[in-house]
Amino acid sequence: VQRDDLLARLTAALSPTQVRAGDAVAEEELGDESLAAPAPARPLAVVRPRTTAEVATVARLATSAGVALVPRGSGTGLSGAARAQAGSILVNFAEMNAVLSVSASDHVAVVQPGVTLRQLNEHLIGSGLHYPVHPGELSGSLGGNVNTNAGGMRAVRHGVTRHHVLGLELVLADGTVLRTGAPVVKSSSGYDLTQLVIGSEGTLALVTEVTLRLSPVMPERATVLVPFATLEGLAAVVPEVVAAGLEPSMLEYLDLLTMSAVTQAAGIELGVPVEVAAATGAYLVVLLETRTAEQLERDLADLAQLVGARGALDLYVLSATVGPRLIEARERAFWVAKAAGADEIVDVVVPRSRVPEYLAEAADIAARHGGFVSGCGHVGDGNVHLSVFAPEAGARHALLHDLFAAGLARGGQISGEHGIGADKRELYRHLSDPALLALQARVKAAFDPRGLLNPHLGVGA
Numbered sequence: 001v002q003r004d005d006l007l008a009r010l011t012a013a014l015s016p017t018q019v020r021a022g023d024a025v026a027e028e029e030l031g032d033e034s035l036a037a038p039a040p041a042r043p044l045a046v047v048r049p050r051t052t053a054e055v056a057t058v059a060r061l062a063t064s065a066g067v068a069l070v071p072r073g074s075g076t077g078l079s080g081a082a083r084a085q086a087g088s089i090l091v092n093f094a095e096m097n098a099v100l101s102v103s104a105s106d107h108v109a110v111v112q113p114g115v116t117l118r119q120l121n122e123h124l125i126g127s128g129l130h131y132p133v134h135p136g137e138l139s140g141s142l143g144g145n146v147n148t149n150a151g152g153m154r155a156v157r158h159g160v161t162r163h164h165v166l167g168l169e170l171v172l173a174d175g176t177v178l179r180t181g182a183p184v185v186k187s188s189s190g191y192d193l194t195q196l197v198i199g200s201e202g203t204l205a206l207v208t209e210v211t212l213r214l215s216p217v218m219p220e221r222a223t224v225l226v227p228f229a230t231l232e233g234l235a236a237v238v239p240e241v242v243a244a245g246l247e248p249s250m251l252e253y254l255d256l257l258t259m260s261a262v263t264q265a266a267g268i269e270l271g272v273p274v275e276v277a278a279a280t281g282a283y284l285v286v287l288l289e290t291r292t293a294e295q296l297e298r299d300l301a302d303l304a305q306l307v308g309a310r311g312a313l314d315l316y317v318l319s320a321t322v323g324p325r326l327i328e329a330r331e332r333a334f335w336v337a338k339a340a341g342a343d344e345i346v347d348v349v350v351p352r353s354r355v356p357e358y359l360a361e362a363a364d365i366a367a368r369h370g371g372f373v374s375g376c377g378h379v380g381d382g383n384v385h386l387s388v389f390a391p392e393a394g395a396r397h398a399l400l401h402d403l404f405a406a407g408l409a410r411g412g413q414i415s416g417e418h419g420i421g422a423d424k425r426e427l428y429r430h431l432s433d434p435a436l437l438a439l440q441a442r443v444k445a446a447f448d449p450r451g452l453l454n455p456h457l458g459v460g461a
Protein backbone atom coordinates (compact mmCIF):
# COMPACT_ATOMS: atom_id res chain seq x y z
CA VAL A 1 0.00 0.00 0.00
CA GLN A 2 1.35 3.43 -0.93
CA ARG A 3 1.29 6.00 1.83
CA ASP A 4 -0.97 8.24 -0.30
CA ASP A 5 -3.49 5.43 -0.80
CA LEU A 6 -3.64 4.46 2.85
CA LEU A 7 -6.51 6.73 3.82
CA ALA A 8 -8.67 5.52 0.94
CA ARG A 9 -7.84 1.87 1.69
CA LEU A 10 -8.71 2.30 5.38
CA THR A 11 -12.00 4.03 4.55
CA ALA A 12 -12.89 1.26 2.12
CA ALA A 13 -12.05 -1.47 4.64
CA LEU A 14 -13.89 0.11 7.60
CA SER A 15 -16.87 2.46 7.29
CA PRO A 16 -16.32 6.17 6.53
CA THR A 17 -17.58 7.13 10.02
CA GLN A 18 -14.84 4.98 11.55
CA VAL A 19 -11.99 6.71 9.71
CA ARG A 20 -11.53 10.41 10.21
CA ALA A 21 -8.91 12.79 8.90
CA GLY A 22 -8.24 16.52 8.67
CA ASP A 23 -10.85 18.76 10.28
CA ALA A 24 -13.05 15.78 11.15
CA VAL A 25 -10.53 14.79 13.85
CA ALA A 26 -11.47 16.16 17.26
CA GLU A 27 -8.61 17.73 19.23
CA GLU A 28 -9.79 15.94 22.43
CA GLU A 29 -8.97 12.49 21.12
CA LEU A 30 -5.37 13.31 20.24
CA GLY A 31 -3.92 13.90 23.68
CA ASP A 32 -3.59 12.40 27.14
CA GLU A 33 -3.15 13.90 30.62
CA SER A 34 0.63 14.25 30.72
CA LEU A 35 1.67 17.64 32.06
CA ALA A 36 5.04 17.71 30.32
CA ALA A 37 5.18 15.49 27.20
CA PRO A 38 5.45 17.08 23.74
CA ALA A 39 2.05 18.26 22.48
CA PRO A 40 0.10 15.92 20.19
CA ALA A 41 0.58 16.42 16.45
CA ARG A 42 -1.94 15.94 13.63
CA PRO A 43 -2.15 12.27 12.66
CA LEU A 44 -2.83 11.06 9.13
CA ALA A 45 -6.12 9.61 10.44
CA VAL A 46 -7.97 8.48 13.54
CA VAL A 47 -9.60 5.07 13.19
CA ARG A 48 -12.22 3.60 15.49
CA PRO A 49 -12.32 -0.15 14.91
CA ARG A 50 -15.24 -2.22 16.24
CA THR A 51 -13.87 -5.73 15.81
CA THR A 52 -10.58 -7.58 16.06
CA ALA A 53 -10.72 -8.22 12.32
CA GLU A 54 -10.92 -4.47 11.70
CA VAL A 55 -7.92 -3.86 13.99
CA ALA A 56 -5.98 -6.51 12.05
CA THR A 57 -6.86 -4.83 8.76
CA VAL A 58 -5.77 -1.43 10.05
CA ALA A 59 -2.46 -2.86 11.30
CA ARG A 60 -1.78 -4.74 8.07
CA LEU A 61 -2.51 -1.72 5.86
CA ALA A 62 -0.50 0.70 8.03
CA THR A 63 2.47 -1.66 8.17
CA SER A 64 2.51 -2.22 4.46
CA ALA A 65 2.56 1.57 4.01
CA GLY A 66 5.25 1.96 6.70
CA VAL A 67 3.02 4.26 8.78
CA ALA A 68 3.24 4.35 12.60
CA LEU A 69 0.32 3.27 14.81
CA VAL A 70 -0.57 4.93 18.12
CA PRO A 71 -3.08 2.88 20.14
CA ARG A 72 -5.35 4.90 22.42
CA GLY A 73 -7.73 3.91 25.21
CA SER A 74 -9.33 6.77 27.13
CA GLY A 75 -6.34 9.12 27.03
CA THR A 76 -6.10 9.40 30.84
CA GLY A 77 -2.46 8.31 30.81
CA LEU A 78 0.02 10.61 32.55
CA SER A 79 3.12 10.02 30.42
CA GLY A 80 2.28 11.24 26.90
CA ALA A 81 2.26 7.68 25.55
CA ALA A 82 -1.09 7.83 23.72
CA ARG A 83 -0.47 11.22 22.10
CA ALA A 84 -1.00 11.34 18.35
CA GLN A 85 2.17 11.67 16.27
CA ALA A 86 2.49 13.54 12.98
CA GLY A 87 1.48 11.35 10.03
CA SER A 88 0.56 8.36 12.22
CA ILE A 89 -2.68 6.37 12.50
CA LEU A 90 -4.26 6.82 15.92
CA VAL A 91 -6.22 3.67 16.80
CA ASN A 92 -8.95 4.73 19.19
CA PHE A 93 -10.44 1.69 20.99
CA ALA A 94 -13.47 3.57 22.37
CA GLU A 95 -15.95 1.58 20.27
CA MET A 96 -14.60 -1.83 21.29
CA ASN A 97 -16.30 -1.49 24.64
CA ALA A 98 -18.28 -4.66 25.38
CA VAL A 99 -18.04 -6.80 28.50
CA LEU A 100 -18.04 -10.11 26.63
CA SER A 101 -18.61 -12.52 29.53
CA VAL A 102 -18.47 -12.91 33.30
CA SER A 103 -18.09 -16.33 34.93
CA ALA A 104 -19.15 -16.23 38.57
CA SER A 105 -17.82 -19.75 39.15
CA ASP A 106 -14.41 -19.20 37.59
CA HIS A 107 -14.10 -15.56 38.80
CA VAL A 108 -13.25 -14.47 35.27
CA ALA A 109 -14.40 -11.57 33.08
CA VAL A 110 -13.57 -11.18 29.40
CA VAL A 111 -13.68 -7.61 28.09
CA GLN A 112 -12.89 -5.63 24.99
CA PRO A 113 -10.08 -3.09 25.48
CA GLY A 114 -12.28 0.03 25.39
CA VAL A 115 -14.31 -1.06 28.44
CA THR A 116 -13.70 1.48 31.20
CA LEU A 117 -13.08 0.65 34.85
CA ARG A 118 -16.32 2.40 35.79
CA GLN A 119 -18.25 0.35 33.23
CA LEU A 120 -16.74 -2.94 34.46
CA ASN A 121 -17.40 -2.09 38.12
CA GLU A 122 -21.01 -1.22 37.32
CA HIS A 123 -21.43 -4.41 35.30
CA LEU A 124 -20.27 -6.49 38.28
CA ILE A 125 -22.60 -4.90 40.86
CA GLY A 126 -24.75 -7.61 42.41
CA SER A 127 -22.44 -10.44 41.32
CA GLY A 128 -20.57 -10.52 44.65
CA LEU A 129 -17.38 -10.02 42.63
CA HIS A 130 -15.30 -7.03 41.69
CA TYR A 131 -12.22 -6.21 39.66
CA PRO A 132 -10.03 -5.09 42.54
CA VAL A 133 -7.41 -3.02 40.72
CA HIS A 134 -8.25 0.62 41.33
CA PRO A 135 -6.27 3.25 39.45
CA GLY A 136 -7.80 6.54 40.53
CA GLU A 137 -9.23 7.51 37.16
CA LEU A 138 -12.27 5.30 36.49
CA SER A 139 -12.72 6.56 32.93
CA GLY A 140 -9.44 4.78 32.03
CA SER A 141 -9.87 1.74 29.76
CA LEU A 142 -8.81 -1.84 30.43
CA GLY A 143 -6.65 -1.74 27.27
CA GLY A 144 -4.87 1.32 28.67
CA ASN A 145 -4.62 -0.27 32.14
CA VAL A 146 -3.01 -3.38 30.65
CA ASN A 147 -0.52 -1.36 28.65
CA THR A 148 0.54 0.84 31.58
CA ASN A 149 0.28 -1.99 34.13
CA ALA A 150 -1.91 0.39 36.10
CA GLY A 151 -1.73 0.18 39.88
CA GLY A 152 -3.65 2.51 42.12
CA MET A 153 -4.85 2.49 45.68
CA ARG A 154 -5.79 -1.16 46.15
CA ALA A 155 -2.45 -2.56 45.02
CA VAL A 156 -1.18 -2.91 48.61
CA ARG A 157 -3.63 -5.79 49.07
CA HIS A 158 -4.60 -6.95 45.59
CA GLY A 159 -1.56 -6.18 43.46
CA VAL A 160 -1.58 -4.33 40.14
CA THR A 161 -3.04 -5.01 36.70
CA ARG A 162 -0.46 -7.68 35.91
CA HIS A 163 -1.68 -9.79 38.83
CA HIS A 164 -5.21 -9.91 37.40
CA VAL A 165 -4.73 -10.52 33.70
CA LEU A 166 -4.98 -14.18 32.74
CA GLY A 167 -4.83 -13.79 28.99
CA LEU A 168 -4.92 -11.42 26.03
CA GLU A 169 -5.98 -11.36 22.43
CA LEU A 170 -3.34 -9.48 20.43
CA VAL A 171 -3.00 -8.04 16.97
CA LEU A 172 0.61 -7.70 15.89
CA ALA A 173 1.79 -4.83 13.71
CA ASP A 174 1.61 -7.06 10.61
CA GLY A 175 -2.02 -7.95 11.33
CA THR A 176 -1.42 -11.40 12.87
CA VAL A 177 -4.09 -12.22 15.49
CA LEU A 178 -3.15 -14.48 18.41
CA ARG A 179 -4.12 -15.36 21.96
CA THR A 180 -1.87 -15.59 25.01
CA GLY A 181 -2.74 -17.23 28.34
CA ALA A 182 -6.10 -18.78 29.25
CA PRO A 183 -8.93 -18.28 31.78
CA VAL A 184 -7.09 -20.40 34.36
CA VAL A 185 -5.22 -19.45 37.52
CA LYS A 186 -2.00 -21.24 36.66
CA SER A 187 0.01 -22.08 33.59
CA SER A 188 3.42 -23.51 32.87
CA SER A 189 3.16 -23.65 29.13
CA GLY A 190 5.88 -21.66 27.45
CA TYR A 191 6.99 -18.04 27.64
CA ASP A 192 4.55 -15.80 29.47
CA LEU A 193 3.82 -13.39 26.65
CA THR A 194 0.80 -12.02 28.51
CA GLN A 195 3.12 -10.60 31.14
CA LEU A 196 5.52 -9.27 28.52
CA VAL A 197 2.78 -7.23 26.86
CA ILE A 198 1.42 -5.89 30.16
CA GLY A 199 3.15 -2.58 30.82
CA SER A 200 4.60 -2.39 27.29
CA GLU A 201 2.83 0.93 26.57
CA GLY A 202 1.43 -0.14 23.21
CA THR A 203 4.91 -0.78 21.79
CA LEU A 204 4.54 -4.56 21.24
CA ALA A 205 0.97 -5.26 20.11
CA LEU A 206 -2.57 -3.96 19.87
CA VAL A 207 -4.66 -5.50 22.66
CA THR A 208 -8.12 -6.46 21.42
CA GLU A 209 -9.42 -8.57 24.33
CA VAL A 210 -8.50 -8.98 28.00
CA THR A 211 -9.29 -11.96 30.27
CA LEU A 212 -9.38 -10.76 33.88
CA ARG A 213 -9.37 -12.44 37.28
CA LEU A 214 -12.06 -11.13 39.65
CA SER A 215 -12.19 -11.20 43.47
CA PRO A 216 -15.01 -11.51 46.01
CA VAL A 217 -16.32 -8.23 47.44
CA MET A 218 -15.70 -7.83 51.19
CA PRO A 219 -18.95 -6.51 52.70
CA GLU A 220 -17.58 -4.78 55.84
CA ARG A 221 -15.40 -1.70 55.52
CA ALA A 222 -14.00 1.23 57.47
CA THR A 223 -11.96 4.20 56.31
CA VAL A 224 -9.49 5.31 58.96
CA LEU A 225 -7.65 8.63 59.17
CA VAL A 226 -4.43 8.76 61.18
CA PRO A 227 -2.60 12.10 61.65
CA PHE A 228 1.17 12.09 62.27
CA ALA A 229 3.46 14.96 63.27
CA THR A 230 5.83 14.28 60.36
CA LEU A 231 5.71 12.60 56.98
CA GLU A 232 8.84 10.61 57.81
CA GLY A 233 7.21 9.38 61.06
CA LEU A 234 4.15 8.27 59.09
CA ALA A 235 6.17 6.49 56.43
CA ALA A 236 8.19 4.64 59.08
CA VAL A 237 5.02 3.01 60.50
CA VAL A 238 3.81 1.69 57.15
CA PRO A 239 5.98 -1.47 56.96
CA GLU A 240 4.69 -2.46 60.41
CA VAL A 241 1.05 -2.03 59.39
CA VAL A 242 1.72 -4.28 56.40
CA ALA A 243 3.66 -6.81 58.46
CA ALA A 244 0.88 -7.01 61.06
CA GLY A 245 -1.21 -8.93 58.52
CA LEU A 246 -4.11 -6.48 58.68
CA GLU A 247 -4.23 -6.61 54.88
CA PRO A 248 -5.48 -3.06 54.37
CA SER A 249 -7.14 -2.51 50.99
CA MET A 250 -5.63 0.97 50.83
CA LEU A 251 -2.68 2.52 52.62
CA GLU A 252 -2.25 6.07 51.37
CA TYR A 253 -0.34 9.11 52.58
CA LEU A 254 -1.17 12.75 51.95
CA ASP A 255 1.18 15.52 53.01
CA LEU A 256 -0.40 18.46 54.75
CA LEU A 257 -0.57 20.70 51.71
CA THR A 258 -2.14 17.99 49.54
CA MET A 259 -4.70 17.03 52.20
CA SER A 260 -5.74 20.67 52.63
CA ALA A 261 -6.00 21.17 48.87
CA VAL A 262 -8.00 18.01 48.06
CA THR A 263 -10.42 18.34 51.01
CA GLN A 264 -10.98 22.00 50.21
CA ALA A 265 -11.59 21.22 46.52
CA ALA A 266 -14.09 18.50 47.48
CA GLY A 267 -15.71 20.53 50.28
CA ILE A 268 -15.05 17.84 52.93
CA GLU A 269 -14.84 18.55 56.65
CA LEU A 270 -12.79 15.79 58.31
CA GLY A 271 -13.65 16.79 61.87
CA VAL A 272 -10.06 16.67 63.16
CA PRO A 273 -9.89 18.80 66.35
CA VAL A 274 -8.01 22.09 65.89
CA GLU A 275 -5.22 21.22 68.33
CA VAL A 276 -4.55 17.87 66.56
CA ALA A 277 -4.70 19.49 63.11
CA ALA A 278 -2.20 22.14 64.26
CA ALA A 279 0.33 19.45 65.24
CA THR A 280 -0.17 17.34 62.11
CA GLY A 281 2.42 17.16 59.33
CA ALA A 282 0.91 14.32 57.28
CA TYR A 283 -2.08 11.98 57.16
CA LEU A 284 -2.28 8.22 56.71
CA VAL A 285 -5.53 6.92 55.20
CA VAL A 286 -6.27 3.23 55.73
CA LEU A 287 -9.17 1.30 54.20
CA LEU A 288 -9.94 -1.96 56.00
CA GLU A 289 -12.30 -4.43 54.32
CA THR A 290 -13.34 -7.72 55.91
CA ARG A 291 -15.87 -10.51 55.61
CA THR A 292 -17.45 -9.99 59.05
CA ALA A 293 -18.15 -7.03 61.37
CA GLU A 294 -16.38 -8.83 64.24
CA GLN A 295 -13.20 -9.14 62.22
CA LEU A 296 -13.41 -5.46 61.29
CA GLU A 297 -13.70 -4.48 64.97
CA ARG A 298 -10.67 -6.60 65.87
CA ASP A 299 -8.61 -5.20 63.00
CA LEU A 300 -9.53 -1.62 63.92
CA ALA A 301 -8.47 -2.20 67.53
CA ASP A 302 -5.17 -3.76 66.42
CA LEU A 303 -4.49 -0.89 64.02
CA ALA A 304 -5.23 1.70 66.72
CA GLN A 305 -2.85 -0.01 69.11
CA LEU A 306 -0.09 -0.34 66.53
CA VAL A 307 -0.12 3.25 65.25
CA GLY A 308 -0.75 4.64 68.76
CA ALA A 309 2.46 3.00 69.96
CA ARG A 310 4.35 4.49 67.01
CA GLY A 311 3.59 8.18 67.31
CA ALA A 312 0.14 8.64 65.73
CA LEU A 313 -1.47 11.81 67.06
CA ASP A 314 -4.91 10.16 67.05
CA LEU A 315 -7.07 7.82 64.95
CA TYR A 316 -10.49 8.55 63.44
CA VAL A 317 -12.87 6.04 61.90
CA LEU A 318 -14.63 8.14 59.29
CA SER A 319 -18.38 7.91 58.75
CA ALA A 320 -19.84 5.90 55.89
CA THR A 321 -20.35 9.16 53.98
CA VAL A 322 -17.10 10.99 54.72
CA GLY A 323 -14.83 7.92 54.23
CA PRO A 324 -15.71 7.28 50.56
CA ARG A 325 -15.72 11.03 49.88
CA LEU A 326 -12.18 11.35 51.22
CA ILE A 327 -11.03 8.49 48.99
CA GLU A 328 -12.70 10.15 46.02
CA ALA A 329 -11.03 13.46 46.91
CA ARG A 330 -7.67 11.67 47.09
CA GLU A 331 -8.33 10.22 43.61
CA ARG A 332 -8.73 13.76 42.37
CA ALA A 333 -5.33 14.88 43.69
CA PHE A 334 -3.96 15.01 40.15
CA TRP A 335 -6.60 17.53 39.00
CA VAL A 336 -5.99 19.65 42.10
CA ALA A 337 -2.22 19.64 41.46
CA LYS A 338 -2.80 20.50 37.81
CA ALA A 339 -5.10 23.39 38.74
CA ALA A 340 -2.42 24.61 41.17
CA GLY A 341 0.05 24.81 38.28
CA ALA A 342 2.18 21.69 38.85
CA ASP A 343 4.77 21.33 36.09
CA GLU A 344 5.11 17.54 36.31
CA ILE A 345 3.91 14.54 38.32
CA VAL A 346 6.42 11.83 39.14
CA ASP A 347 5.59 8.38 40.54
CA VAL A 348 8.91 6.92 41.66
CA VAL A 349 8.60 3.63 43.56
CA VAL A 350 11.09 2.45 46.21
CA PRO A 351 10.99 -0.44 48.68
CA ARG A 352 8.42 0.66 51.28
CA SER A 353 11.00 0.66 54.07
CA ARG A 354 12.96 3.35 52.22
CA VAL A 355 10.10 5.78 51.67
CA PRO A 356 11.04 7.99 54.67
CA GLU A 357 14.60 8.63 53.44
CA TYR A 358 13.40 9.03 49.85
CA LEU A 359 10.81 11.66 50.77
CA ALA A 360 13.36 13.59 52.83
CA GLU A 361 15.84 13.53 49.97
CA ALA A 362 13.17 14.50 47.41
CA ALA A 363 12.45 17.67 49.37
CA ASP A 364 16.20 18.46 49.47
CA ILE A 365 16.61 17.79 45.73
CA ALA A 366 13.71 20.09 44.87
CA ALA A 367 15.08 22.88 47.06
CA ARG A 368 18.57 22.46 45.59
CA HIS A 369 17.15 23.12 42.10
CA GLY A 370 15.00 26.05 43.22
CA GLY A 371 11.78 24.02 42.94
CA PHE A 372 9.24 22.48 45.27
CA VAL A 373 7.59 19.05 45.59
CA SER A 374 4.40 18.09 47.39
CA GLY A 375 2.20 15.07 47.17
CA CYS A 376 0.49 11.91 48.26
CA GLY A 377 0.77 8.31 47.20
CA HIS A 378 0.40 4.61 47.63
CA VAL A 379 2.79 4.49 50.59
CA GLY A 380 1.97 0.83 51.26
CA ASP A 381 3.56 0.06 47.88
CA GLY A 382 6.48 2.49 48.32
CA ASN A 383 4.97 4.50 45.44
CA VAL A 384 5.12 8.26 45.94
CA HIS A 385 3.28 10.72 43.70
CA LEU A 386 5.06 14.04 43.78
CA SER A 387 3.79 17.17 42.07
CA VAL A 388 6.85 19.02 40.87
CA PHE A 389 6.75 22.81 40.78
CA ALA A 390 9.74 23.98 38.72
CA PRO A 391 8.68 26.15 35.79
CA GLU A 392 12.10 26.65 34.19
CA ALA A 393 12.77 23.73 31.81
CA GLY A 394 16.50 23.34 32.51
CA ALA A 395 16.12 23.35 36.29
CA ARG A 396 13.15 20.96 36.04
CA HIS A 397 15.14 18.51 33.91
CA ALA A 398 17.97 18.49 36.47
CA LEU A 399 15.50 18.13 39.33
CA LEU A 400 13.73 15.18 37.68
CA HIS A 401 17.08 13.56 36.89
CA ASP A 402 18.04 13.70 40.55
CA LEU A 403 14.62 12.47 41.76
CA PHE A 404 14.82 9.44 39.45
CA ALA A 405 18.48 8.75 40.26
CA ALA A 406 17.74 8.90 44.00
CA GLY A 407 14.89 6.39 43.56
CA LEU A 408 17.11 4.03 41.57
CA ALA A 409 19.90 4.35 44.15
CA ARG A 410 17.45 3.11 46.81
CA GLY A 411 16.56 -0.01 44.86
CA GLY A 412 13.53 1.59 43.21
CA GLN A 413 12.21 2.28 39.74
CA ILE A 414 11.56 5.50 37.82
CA SER A 415 7.83 4.83 37.45
CA GLY A 416 5.66 2.63 39.65
CA GLU A 417 2.54 2.78 37.50
CA HIS A 418 2.27 5.74 35.11
CA GLY A 419 4.85 4.44 32.66
CA ILE A 420 7.86 5.95 30.92
CA GLY A 421 5.93 7.21 27.91
CA ALA A 422 7.25 10.13 25.91
CA ASP A 423 7.58 12.18 29.04
CA LYS A 424 10.47 10.36 30.71
CA ARG A 425 11.97 9.00 27.49
CA GLU A 426 15.33 10.79 27.68
CA LEU A 427 15.96 10.34 31.39
CA TYR A 428 14.87 6.69 31.31
CA ARG A 429 17.29 5.95 28.50
CA HIS A 430 20.06 7.94 30.17
CA LEU A 431 19.63 6.20 33.56
CA SER A 432 19.03 2.61 32.35
CA ASP A 433 21.58 -0.17 31.83
CA PRO A 434 22.46 -0.20 28.07
CA ALA A 435 22.33 -4.02 28.09
CA LEU A 436 18.75 -3.89 29.37
CA LEU A 437 17.76 -1.35 26.73
CA ALA A 438 19.39 -3.45 24.00
CA LEU A 439 17.51 -6.59 25.08
CA GLN A 440 14.24 -4.65 25.18
CA ALA A 441 14.92 -3.40 21.64
CA ARG A 442 15.41 -7.02 20.48
CA VAL A 443 12.12 -8.05 22.11
CA LYS A 444 10.43 -5.10 20.44
CA ALA A 445 11.88 -6.14 17.07
CA ALA A 446 10.51 -9.68 17.50
CA PHE A 447 6.96 -8.33 17.90
CA ASP A 448 7.18 -5.28 15.64
CA PRO A 449 10.16 -5.63 13.24
CA ARG A 450 9.47 -2.35 11.43
CA GLY A 451 9.18 -0.39 14.68
CA LEU A 452 5.75 1.06 13.87
CA LEU A 453 3.92 0.69 17.21
CA ASN A 454 4.37 3.83 19.35
CA PRO A 455 7.87 4.61 18.03
CA HIS A 456 7.87 7.92 19.94
CA LEU A 457 8.22 6.18 23.32
CA GLY A 458 11.27 5.50 25.47
CA VAL A 459 10.50 1.79 25.93
CA GLY A 460 11.73 -0.58 23.24
CA ALA A 461 13.25 2.24 21.15
Ligand SMILES: Cc1cc2nc3c(=O)[nH]c(=O)nc-3n(C[C@H](O)[C@H](O)[C@H](O)COP(=O)(O)OP(=O)(O)OC[C@H]3O[C@@H](n4cnc5c(N)ncnc54)[C@H](O)[C@@H]3O)c2cc1C
Nearest residue numbers: 073074075076077081136141143144145147151201202207
Ligand atom coordinates in the same frame (compact mmCIF):
# COMPACT_ATOMS: atom_id res chain seq x y z
C1 LIG B 1 -6.89 11.77 37.86
C2 LIG B 1 -6.03 10.61 37.45
C3 LIG B 1 -5.71 9.66 38.40
C4 LIG B 1 -4.93 8.56 38.03
N1 LIG B 1 -4.61 7.64 38.99
C5 LIG B 1 -3.88 6.56 38.64
C6 LIG B 1 -3.53 5.58 39.62
O1 LIG B 1 -3.89 5.69 40.79
N2 LIG B 1 -2.80 4.53 39.22
C7 LIG B 1 -2.39 4.36 37.93
O2 LIG B 1 -1.75 3.36 37.63
N3 LIG B 1 -2.68 5.28 36.99
C8 LIG B 1 -3.41 6.37 37.31
N4 LIG B 1 -3.70 7.30 36.36
C9 LIG B 1 -3.17 7.15 34.99
C10 LIG B 1 -4.13 6.49 33.97
O3 LIG B 1 -5.45 6.48 34.39
C11 LIG B 1 -3.66 5.08 33.69
O4 LIG B 1 -2.38 5.14 33.10
C12 LIG B 1 -4.55 4.26 32.76
O5 LIG B 1 -4.08 2.94 32.70
C13 LIG B 1 -4.62 4.82 31.35
O6 LIG B 1 -5.71 4.21 30.67
P1 LIG B 1 -6.27 4.87 29.33
O7 LIG B 1 -7.34 4.00 28.79
O8 LIG B 1 -6.64 6.27 29.56
O9 LIG B 1 -4.98 4.74 28.41
P2 LIG B 1 -4.33 5.78 27.39
O10 LIG B 1 -3.83 6.98 28.10
O11 LIG B 1 -5.25 5.99 26.25
O12 LIG B 1 -3.09 4.91 26.89
C14 LIG B 1 -2.09 4.49 27.80
C15 LIG B 1 -1.10 3.58 27.08
O13 LIG B 1 -1.72 2.37 26.67
C16 LIG B 1 -1.63 2.20 25.25
N5 LIG B 1 -2.89 1.56 24.84
C17 LIG B 1 -4.15 1.93 25.17
N6 LIG B 1 -5.04 1.04 24.70
C18 LIG B 1 -4.32 0.08 24.06
C19 LIG B 1 -4.66 -1.13 23.36
N7 LIG B 1 -5.91 -1.55 23.26
N8 LIG B 1 -3.66 -1.86 22.81
C20 LIG B 1 -2.36 -1.46 22.92
N9 LIG B 1 -1.99 -0.35 23.59
C21 LIG B 1 -2.95 0.41 24.14
C22 LIG B 1 -1.39 3.59 24.70
O14 LIG B 1 -0.71 3.57 23.46
C23 LIG B 1 -0.52 4.18 25.80
O15 LIG B 1 0.80 3.69 25.65
C24 LIG B 1 -4.48 8.42 36.69
C25 LIG B 1 -4.82 9.39 35.73
C26 LIG B 1 -5.59 10.48 36.10
C27 LIG B 1 -5.95 11.49 35.05
